[in-house]
């Protein structure tokens with residue numbers, strides 16, 4: 001049987017992104033550059049040693065430390081790229097993807113862009129025929145997000161606007177609008193205008209009182225199928241004979257509200 005580990009798209013080439021892991025704490029995102037070396041406090045490896053070999057490779061540094069070389073996942077990129085704001089957590093992003101029904105070809109509006117974490121996750125799903133239009137009011141965040149999206153090679157699927165979303169969106173007939181910004185209530189009317197019928201609005205909110213405000217606003221616009229939820233994640237300590245939830249965990253990230261735009265007939 002052919003070993004799929006040697007599939008062409010799984011081979012490290014010049015310029016490939018690498019996720020290098022020493023242990024649970026020390027992990028790096030880097031690129032394979034011929035003629036150069038990767039250095040850490042446990043020694044170095046020559047990139048030429050790994051170019052031409054498959055991802056998943058184990059290599060030994062000149063100081064006898066073992067490194068694992070992985071193909072980076074979206075979560076690896078997001079953890080390592082510069083942030084100018086709190087980024088969305090994977091658990092919340094996953095739920096947003098499931099409940100917005102975003103698929104390749106979807107047209108999505110998002111605001112605020114922040115560091116571009118959620119933008120990148122959405123863009124990764126809508127490509128190659130869909131598009132994410134994202135609005136960010138702060139220039140610093142706009143610049144960071146632009147760089148992060150380019151670093152991920154997703155710029156063809158994203159339009160970033162350094163614009164105040166409370167002034168409205170330029171796009172119409174979108175499949176989904178995703179909101180993660182200080183005051184989502186002030187953009188819900190714009191989201192309503194831009195969404196196609198049956199299109200989904202998803203709102204990420206850190207507090208209960210915001211959930212109530214957004215729920216009230218969504219009812220004003222007669223959205224259907226409104227639901228609100230919170231996801232709790234408990235990572236496990238993986239130690240033989242002592243497997244249990246970690247002592248420290250993410251206590252709270254935020255709440256999510258989803259709703260769908262209804263069509264009430266021509267006289268609406």
Ligand SMILES: C[S@@+](CC[C@H](N)C(=O)[O-])C[C@H]1O[C@@H](n2cnc3c(N)ncnc32)[C@H](O)[C@@H]1O
Nearest residue numbers: 087088112114115116117118136137164165181
């Ligand atoms: C928590 S961050 C979003 C993080 C983003 N979801 C991510 O995963 O990287 C909220 C962002 O909304 C932006 N923002 C706040 N009000 C805005 C508005 N009216 N229009 C556009 N962006 C806004 C803030 O500047 C901030 O960068």
